[in-house]
Amino acid sequence: MTNPASAPDGAAVSRMPRDPEWWRGAVIYQIYPRSYQDSDGDGIGDLKGIVRRLPHIASLGVDAIWISPFFTSPMKDFGYDVSDYCDVDPMFGTLADFDAVVETAHSLGIRVMIDLVLSHTSEAHPWFVESRLSRDNPKSDWYVWADAKPDGTPPNNWLSIFGGSAWQWDGRRMQYYLHNFLTSQPDLNFHNPDVQEALLDVERFWLKRGVDGFRLDTINFYFADKMLRDNPALPPERRNDSIAPGVNPYNWQEHLYSKNQAENLDFLRRFRAELEPYGAAAVGEVGDAQRGLEIMAEYTSGGDKVQMCYPFEMLQPQRLTAAAAADTFWRLSHSAPDAWPCWAFSNHDVERHPTRWGLTDAAARVYTTMLMCLRGSVCLYQGEELGLPEAEVAFEDLQDPYGIEFWPEYKGRDGCRTPIAWQDDAPLGGFSEGKPWLPVSPQHLPLSVAAQEADPDAMLHHYRRAIALRHAHPALARGxxxxxxxxxxxxxxxxxxxxxxxxxxxxxxxxxxxxxxxxxxxxxxxxxxxxxxxxxxxxxxxxxxxxxxxxxxxxx
CATH class of the missing domain: 2.60.40.1180 (Golgi alpha-mannosidase II)
Known part of the structure; x- marks a missing residue:
């Protein structure tokens, strides 16, 4: 593992003009690197592919990019299972390739944010490999371990977002370990100060390398209740399938103890303190179906925690109505008037919103314009600027373990992760010269970047005009x-x-x-x-x- 505490050799040194408030009202473009642009013909997008396509992103007028994980990983959850926080997985390139992304983006006036998955690691991470060896090694307490109940069952009733118990038995330690996601994604023990310091070292490594900020995956999952108390049942009338699909019993609990712990606030203050000298910013993903707005308010208020968070109010399966939007802002204003949201309609975890909400072209356009006028910052997901619908992916082509587990009632996340079509007249849409890791959708080819560039009335140009409107009027960005x-x-x-x-x-x-x-x-x-x-x-x-x-x- 690369030493995160040391200054990285060959790190990108170019920086954007210092503006501690750059994030306020910013438009951030999310890149899912596996599906953006392949540069070497292996069917998987990579960092050199991002460099090639940065001029397209710059043409949109966005302020920053957020790159989903590209770190070393077994890829059981496609990079959200990290085995080395401070290196690039060879399928995406090298650290030098990442430096080229930063340098090129900065030269185009675009800031770079990267996705940090701090709540858990891969089971292949050296920290976990050591931790599971015994109960008394130096990293034995770096993950959440617990003894079985007297009858051998898990320590409590906590459930995994990916289905089943959140506890996995390990025969070496004769204990269970916590995993809020896949069994191959053990949860770190944030109650251990050494764990916190190691993760802050990771933050420092990338700040020194030139990044302008971070997207913090599952920001409210960092701490678990020290006493490992059972979660209470959630009445059916309060269940919400915005975090997990309706077929998942995860929705049947109120997750009072498995996440959302008060101790998280102090860690976020430490994380924010590291950002300040660099003028960097963070946006957190708040994964909670009942208290999302309240948690977002806690995490972004006061100026000493993260700058932005996004809850799932606008990522819901149900179409966002005028009444629901007004209610969202009313609740936010009463939770914490100085909190700063970051709104998104689509991302790599949910069905693309034109399909999810059943939008016509006219409806999609007015929602886009509205998004650019709301108080808060904005995240756009790659392909959103093209008005892409959700892709149909056959079961035999599925890659997402979530979809494979709950098929056919829930088809997983592959439909929003298929490769971008850059050209309608090129094999595989110009994404790759090899077989793509997911099929290029035939529905997307007529909506390719090249086809829309040639059509002044296309959705692509509507997004450019909407973003330009936001930048032209500071009241819309920061007011x-x-x-x-x-x-x-x-x-x-x-x-x-x-x-x-x-x-x-x-x-x-x-x-x-x-x-x-x-x-x-x-x-x-x-x-x-x-x-x-x-x-x-x-x-x-x-x-x-x-x-x-x-x-x-x-x-x-």
């Missing part, structure tokens, strides 16, 4: 709002920043609707996004899936 309100199917709010005020209204329904335009002299903006501002008797009439965007500057 406060007067509350988020729903009026039937219309969501509306006003954003303000340093004298600039923007009124936003979105019809998220299939019928015409009227919305009051606040008093004052308003100038139309966003007309290239289909926005309207014409008012009669103080009302703007919005057609189905139409928006109103209006600007008022000081003195207007």
């Amino acid at each position: 406060e709002h007067d509350g988020v309100h729903s009026r039937g199917d219309v969501l509306h709010f006003t954003r303000s920043w340093e004298g600039e005020t923007v009124f936003c209204a979105f019809n998220l329904g299939v019928a015409e609707a009227d919305v009051p335009l606040p008093q004052g002299a308003w100038a139309p903006i966003g007309t290239d996004l289909g926005a309207v501002t014409k008012a009669e008797n103080g009302l703007v009439r919005l057609g189905p899936w139409q928006c109103c965007l209006a600007l008022k500057r000081p003195g207007d």
Whole structure:
């Protein structure tokens, strides 16, 4: 394992202009490297492929990229099972290739965030290999180990997100170890100070290498209850399948003790302290179906923990309605007014939102415009800018262990992870010259980057215009709002920043609707996004899936 405490040789030294607040209102583009661009013909995307495609990302106008794990790994969960936090898996390239990603991204004005999976490692990680040898070796307490009950059953009733008990028996130590995910992903023991320090060393290694921040996987899973108390049952009316599919009994518990522990706050303060000298930022994934907004508020408020978190309110299976969005912001404002969310509609773990929500092209466009106007930062998932639907993947082509376990009621995550189609007239969409690790979707070829570049009305150009609107008006990127309100199917709010005020209204329904335009002299903006501002008797009439965007500057 590379020594994380030492300064890396040949590390990228180029840095973006220092701006400690760069993350506030930023648009972050997620790259799932296996499926972005293959440079060597092995059918798996890699770091050199990312370098090749960075100009496309820059053309979108985004502020940063988030790269899903590329670390050394047995790949049982496709990189989210890390066996060396400080090196690159050979299938993705080398540390020098990563340095080239950072240097190229910075030259294009793009910051680089990487995905840190700190709650657990691979069973192949040297730390776990040593830990499981005995109960008294130097790393024996680096993972969550516990004795069986007198009848030999697991220590408590905790369940794994991937199905079954969260405990796996180990015959060498004659104990169970905790795994909130796959059995090959043992959970680290954050109650051990040495574990915390080792993980902070990992953070320091990548900061020295030039990264601008981190996406923190399962940020609320770091600590487990020291007493290993049973989770209580969750009444059926409170069950929510936003974190685990409905067929998974994980949804039948209230996870009071297996995650969401108060001790996590102090560790996040230590993590934030390491970010500050570099002007770096972190966004955390809050995986909780009942308390997601509350936890996000805890983790991002006060200016001493992580800068941003995203809960699953906008990653839900159900379409985001105006009423649900207004309720989300109301609850957030009452939990912690200074908390800073990072909103996403799609990512590598959920069905792509045009399919998940059954969106027409017009509906997808108004949701995109709305996303760029909400208070908070934004994450876009690769291919989202192309309006890609979920790909159909045959059972025999499945790679995701989650989908294989729960097929056919739940098809897993492969449908949102298929390779990007860059060209509609090239074999395999221009992704690779070899057989891809997942099939390139025939549905995606007509939506390729090349095909959309040639069509000025394509979704790709709508995303560019929506991102440009956000950057053109600081009120949309960093401003406060007067509350988020729903009026039937219309969501509306006003954003303000340093004298600039923007009124936003979105019809998220299939019928015409009227919305009051606040008093004052308003100038139309966003007309290239289909926005309207014409008012009669103080009302703007919005057609189905139409928006109103209006600007008022000081003195207007």
